Amino acid sequence: MSRGEAIVLFVHGARDARWAEPFLRLRERVAAKAPQSIVEIAFLDHMSPNLAKVARQLSERGVTHIRVVPMFFGRGGHLRDDFPQQLDAACAAAPGVAFEVTEAAGESDAVLEALAAFALDAPGSSK
Amino acid sequence: MSRGEAIVLFVHGARDARWAEPFLRLRERVAAKAPQSIVEIAFLDHMSPNLAKVARQLSERGVTHIRVVPMFFGRGGHLRDDFPQQLDAACAAAPGVAFEVTEAAGESDAVLEALAAFALDAPGSSK
Numbered sequence: 579m580s581r582g583e584a585i586v587l588f589v590h591g592a593r594d595a596r597w598a599e600p601f602l603r604l605r606e607r608v609a610a611k612a613p614q615s616i617v618e619i620a621f622l623d624h625m626s627p628n629l630a631k632v633a634r635q636l637s638e639r640g641v642t643h644i645r646v647v648p649m650f651f652g653r654g655g656h657l658r659d660d661f662p663q664q665l666d667a668a669c670a671a672a673p674g675v676a677f678e679v680t681e682a683a684g685e686s687d688a689v690l691e692a693l694a695a696f697a698l699d700a701p702g703s704s705k
Numbered sequence: 706m707s708r709g710e711a712i713v714l715f716v717h718g719a720r721d722a723r724w725a726e727p728f729l730r731l732r733e734r735v736a737a738k739a740p741q742s743i744v745e746i747a748f749l750d751h752m753s754p755n756l757a758k759v760a761r762q763l764s765e766r767g768v769t770h771i772r773v774v775p776m777f778f779g780r781g782g783h784l785r786d787d788f789p790q791q792l793d794a795a796c797a798a799a800p801g802v803a804f805e806v807t808e809a810a811g812e813s814d815a816v817l818e819a820l821a822a823f824a825l826d827a828p829g830s831s832k
Contacts, residue, residue, distance in 0.1 A: 585824055589778070597781030600811035607821040646832075647824045651716070651776065654724030665832060677832035683823050684727035692819035694734040696810050697712055697774045705773075705792060705804035 583643040584616040584636045588629060588664075590649075590656065591621035598625060601649065616641060622656055622664065629664045630671040637672035644668075644677050651684035710770040711743040711763045715756060715791075717776075717783065718748035725752060728776065743768060749783055749791065756791045757798040764799035771795075771804050778811030 585608055589601050601619050609617040616636060620629040627635070633644060646665065650657055669677055683689050712735055716728050728746050736744040743763060747756040754762070756773070763771060773792065777784055796804055810816050 587824060592779060592781030592783075594781035594785065596785075597779035600779050600809075600817065604817050604820055604824070607817055608824045611821060611825055645829055647827065649778065649820065649824075651778075652719060652724035652727050654719030654721035656719075658721065658723075669832060678829035679832050680823070680827040680829045682727075683820055683827075686819075686823045686827060689816075689819045689823050690727065690731050690734055692813075692816045693731055693776065693810055694738060696807070696813045696816050697714060697731070697735045697776075698738055700774065700807040700810075700813060702772055702805035702807045705796060705806050 582641055583614075583645070584618060584641045585612060585645045585647060586629065586632055586636075587617070587619045588646050588648045588650075588661065589619060589621055591624035593624055595625075604649070620646075620668075622660055628667075630667040633668035633672040633675060633677075637675050641672075642675055644672070644675055646677060646679045648680065648682045650682045653682050653685070657682055708741055708743070709768055710741075710772070711745060711768045712739060712772045712774060713756065713759055713763075714744070714746045715773050715775045715777075715788065716746060716748055718751035720751055722752075731776070747773075747795075749787055755794075757794040760795035760799040760802060760804075764802050769802055771799070771802055773804060773806045775807065775809045777809045780809050780812070784809055 618632050620632040732744050745759050747759040
């Protein structure tokens, strides 16, 4: 990827600011693996910026290709209904930009494998 | 683990039944890796069974140790507030059972690594 390309992690958002912490760490990891790309986070709800704002800002920085990665486990109403609407808004907000969209992270076998390993091996504390 | 032990994947839930599909696949994976354990899913909201019901049913099946694994990315109000309440209810519903709780999946380095790889490598489709 050239610097004209960006990866946007599309996440749910929450009222508690601490909720976003793992995604900040995730952004750092992705950025470390793709130093030639800009990596941003966009929030579906509760937090900002939303996808349209991120897309517009990236466009203003010269980005011409945005890869949107939904960091969701399952495909419910948020991904089936809200996400397409927000993606349309993002396209409208950044008309010169090409958008690419992946499936949801939870649909990935490799992600499920990591989650399964976590379920078995993560340290637990007694309740 | 003996058959007296269970792993419960604690997930958010959604109005759309299809949302749960990745978690059904995840349960199969975990069960395949831990054939001596019972593996169940409990929902925080929107779907059933909830954690207390799962715990009671497991207790009735002779389970004496339940490992609860929160399948959440971030720790917002659901994990900081709702989950402890539901865990208390589960303990009350299964008084003879020892409970063990892991951190949230999104706090795991290995899970974040899998998500980062997904963000970079997952096939994308043009929007």
